[in-house]
Amino acid sequence: MAGKSAAKKSSGSAGRKGAPAKKSAPAKKAAAEKKAASADKSPAELRRYADAPVNKAMSKSDKRKAFVDMVRIRKFEQAALQSYQKGKMGGFLHLYIGQEATAIGTCALLGDHDHIITAYRDHGHALAVGMTMNECMAELFGKYTGCSKGKGGSMHFFAPEKRYWGGHGIVGGQTPLGLGIAYALKYKGLQGCCICFLGDGAVNQGPFHESLNLAGLWDLPMIYVIENNRYSMGTSQDRSSVYPEGGLAQRAEAYRIDWDTAHGENLYEVRAKTAQAIERAHKKSRPTVLEIATYRYYGHSIADANHQKYRTKEEILEYQRNRDPIMVWQRILKEEGVLTEDEAKEIETEARNEAKDAIRFADESPFPPESEILTDVYHSVDNPGSHTNQGKIFFNDRLPWE
Numbered sequence: 001m002a003g004k005s006a007a008k009k010s011s012g013s014a015g016r017k018g019a020p021a022k023k024s025a026p027a028k029k030a031a032a033e034k035k036a037a038s039a040d041k042s043p044a045e046l047r048r049y050a051d052a053p054v055n056k057a058m059s060k061s062d063k064r065k066a067f068v069d070m071v072r073i074r075k076f077e078q079a080a081l082q083s084y085q086k087g088k089m090g091g092f093l094h095l096y097i098g099q100e101a102t103a104i105g106t107c108a109l110l111g112d113h114d115h116i117i118t119a120y121r122d123h124g125h126a127l128a129v130g131m132t133m134n135e136c137m138a139e140l141f142g143k144y145t146g147c148s149k150g151k152g153g154s155m156h157f158f159a160p161e162k163r164y165w166g167g168h169g170i171v172g173g174q175t176p177l178g179l180g181i182a183y184a185l186k187y188k189g190l191q192g193c194c195i196c197f198l199g200d201g202a203v204n205q206g207p208f209h210e211s212l213n214l215a216g217l218w219d220l221p222m223i224y225v226i227e228n229n230r231y232s233m234g235t236s237q238d239r240s241s242v243y244p245e246g247g248l249a250q251r252a253e254a255y256r257i258d259w260d261t262a263h264g265e266n267l268y269e270v271r272a273k274t275a276q277a278i279e280r281a282h283k284k285s286r287p288t289v290l291e292i293a294t295y296r297y298y299g300h301s302i303a304d305a306n307h308q309k310y311r312t313k314e315e316i317l318e319y320q321r322n323r324d325p326i327m328v329w330q331r332i333l334k335e336e337g338v339l340t341e342d343e344a345k346e347i348e349t350e351a352r353n354e355a356k357d358a359i360r361f362a363d364e365s366p367f368p369p370e371s372e373i374l375t376d377v378y379h380s381v382d383n384p385g386s387h388t389n390q391g392k393i394f395f396n397d398r399l400p401w402e
């Protein structure tokens, strides 16, 4: 059996501190996390993770680049929203604005054999792995120059050559797919990992728990990053999960998997916690569940215009004023003397112009030809003979991205 060959006795310890939690611990921990998260951060608090090795290793230009990258996501999406409102695209549009530090804090740490996979709120991760604004905007416009030839749209961005495996619309559907990538890496003896992003709503899907069980059992180099933006569509996390913020990752204990939490507005913290998870995956081939507390400023999708029905204006403002990831990072960089106010404005202008150019590119690009309607549906139909029931696509001598 294929599973047997990858299975070995685990050396990983359960839980963050290696000890099983007492019954009341999740609720207590969650309450403490929530309190810490909502309090205004002092400069010392914000710099708490600045000395983590992965952050100490950052040059001034790395720090500046992280700022540029987050601003690019925001400007891209603001431009996309305007284009949607002008009728330039159809279908869904799920904006990532407010969550930028998660994509940038995690994806910047990926190595040559590391992969990512995510859900439909996928624009931020796409830009974070180096996809261009042009190919992303064209995809939103349904154009042939888009990253999925205009046939995927907002929810289905893909870049296999960048080891970015989408873009998935079925909530939680990406969790077993990501597990398969981690399995393939281990099977091939490659020192890499797979980061699978999911939302706070997706943690309640069965496939996620099946995946956790196998990740724990088979010691897979798998990192599940829960982007807890506090809502799944119009349902608040308090109404959908038995434990509140901070308690979602703790479910990993049931599967003997290490877990941690991070404040999503602090890039240093996201990077420090992600680096630990990557090291665990690379060196011990052990999985991690990392829950990142974050927030989306817009509705669930463009169709959710009434998002203030299920949350207050004050709540949104509180995040924008005190926990905006770009603002927090700018503040840190200003204090470190890495970025001035004028430089930050210049970066914003550049990103806005880049997004405008992407709109022009998308506008001028052609739609896919009719002859392509039936291509790119099944890999095996487009590439006859490329797979067998032994999974040749992934397990032949070379992996598709090599």
Ligand SMILES: Cc1ncc(C[n+]2csc(CCOP(=O)(O)OP(=O)(O)O)c2C)c(N)n1
Residues within 6 Å of the ligand: 121, 169, 170, 171, 172, 198, 199, 200, 201, 202, 203, 229, 231, 232, 233, 300
């Ligand atoms: C299996 C399945 N059930 C329901 C839906 C409808 N749906 C789309 S998004 C969503 C909410 C998911 O929320 P969360 O996981 O928190 O992700 P977020 O949108 O906050 O990024 C739901 C229920 C779906 N797409 N797939």
Ligand SMILES: [Mg+2]
Residues within 6 Å of the ligand: 199, 200, 201, 227, 228, 229, 230, 231, 232, 233
């Ligand atoms: Mg959510």
